[in-house]
Amino acid sequence: MKKNILVVVALLFNLYCEATDPYPKNKFIDVTHYQFYLEVNDSTDVIYGEASVNNPF
Numbered sequence: 001m002k003k004n005i006l007v008v009v010a011l012l013f014n015l016y017c018e019a020t021d022p023y024p025k026n027k028f029i030d031v032t033h034y035q036f037y038l039e040v041n042d043s044t045d046v047i048y049g050e051a052s053v054n055n056p057f
Contacts, residue, residue: 030055031053031054031055034052
């Protein structure tokens, strides 16, 4: 019985803590093409990345 109550409390807490994105969005911009390049080097623990984004204005 205690386990069931704990599950219900956890689910309710999860609904209360719903994640939100506070960053303002521009609905007139639509990114149509994007490309990511990632390079991981295990010997130096370095991660290198590049991003290319094309959006028509």
